[in-house]
Amino acid sequence: TKNYPMMNVSRYISLADFFEHLESAIMAVWIVGAFVKISVFYYAAALGTAQWLNLSDYRPVVWPIGILVVEFGFWSYPSxxxxxxxxxxxxxxxxxxxxxxxxxxxxxxxxxxxxxxxxxxxxxx
Missing domain, CATH: 1.20.5 (Single alpha-helices involved in coiled-coils or other helix-helix interfaces)
Structure with a gap:
């Protein structure tokens, strides 16, 4: 129900009466960008935590950090x-x-x- 300005603008794009309704392409770019950003920050958090705890490998902290990220995501903004x-x-x-x-x-x-x-x-x- 929220209106995002970029999605509203993309409805009016028309190039040579061929490229129209680019909402799906813009949404795909948006989702891929968010995925890459979250992945990089998640990897950096796991690697930084492993270095902070003097662990030889970062993989043991991946699951605990993932659980904390999800919980804090729900907890920080309930609505x-x-x-x-x-x-x-x-x-x-x-x-x-x-x-x-x-x-x-x-x-x-x-x-x-x-x-x-x-x-x-x-x-x-």
């Missing part, structure tokens, strides 16, 4: 009203922090540490 409220009230601040400020800060830290390593390497040569 679509809560999701809508989050989208309007909290996401603008959370999105800017998590998707812009923290990655830029990590990039700057990585660049500074790389420069320090290069200087240290050139001084010792």
């Amino acid at each position: 679509s009203m809560d999701v809508s409220r989050y989208d309007v009230i909290a996401f603008p601040f959370h999105g800017i922090l998590m998707q812009t400020i923290i990655p830029l800060l990590l990039l700057v830290i990585a660049m500074i540490s790389k420069r320090k390593r290069q200087r240290k390497g050139s001084n010792s040569s």
Whole structure:
């Protein structure tokens, strides 16, 4: 029952009276993108947890992390009203922090540490 702007726009696409009604193609791209994103984050969480626990292999933590992800997914937003409220009230601040400020800060830290390593390497040569 929710209207997604991208789906509404895709209804009006018409190229040469041949390519029309591209909703299914856009939905397929959206689903594949979400699957890839979730898979990468899931793998990173499993690998990071295994390294944090000093395990030689990440596979023993895959099932427990998967169960926690599903449980926290249901627990964090019990209804679509809560999701809508989050989208309007909290996401603008959370999105800017998590998707812009923290990655830029990590990039700057990585660049500074790389420069320090290069200087240290050139001084010792």
